[in-house]
Amino acid sequence: MEDFKPKFLAKSAMARKAADAAIGATKKALVEMARKHGRIVHLVHPAHTTMDCAQCGARTKHRLPLSERTYACTACGAVSPRDKNSARVMLVRAGLQPG
Ligand SMILES: [Zn+2]
Numbered sequence: 001m002e003d004f005k006p007k008f009l010a011k012s013a014m015a016r017k018a019a020d021a022a023i024g025a026t027k028k029a030l031v032e033m034a035r036k037h038g039r040i041v042h043l044v045h046p047a048h049t050t051m052d053c054a055q056c057g058a059r060t061k062h063r064l065p066l067s068e069r070t071y072a073c074t075a076c077g078a079v080s081p082r083d084k085n086s087a088r089v090m091l092v093r094a095g096l097q098p099g
Pocket residue numbers: 053054055056057058073074075076077078
């Protein structure tokens with residue numbers, strides 16, 4: 001999972017506290033379930049997971065708009081759905097081999 005810090009979403013101190021608590025509770029529940037079932041949770045630094053290429057590691061110069069659903073790497077030519085690309089970037093960062 002991304003070690004997500006939702007600061008850009010919160011517009012007030014109260015909203016930030018609520019968001020932090022919700023994210024904290026979700027993280028805690030996930031880690032707890034993993035422990036219970038003998039699985040490992042890797043917290044991955046969330047920066048640029050949508051901008052890095054999962055194939056070659058190149059970083060795009062510009063942020064993909066949310067409406068753009070396909071990631072196309074200008075360095076190696078890899079094309080994949082943006083969420084799949086991000087998921088693979090996270091696996092690589094966690095030190096795992098994406099299958
Ligand atoms: Zn690439």
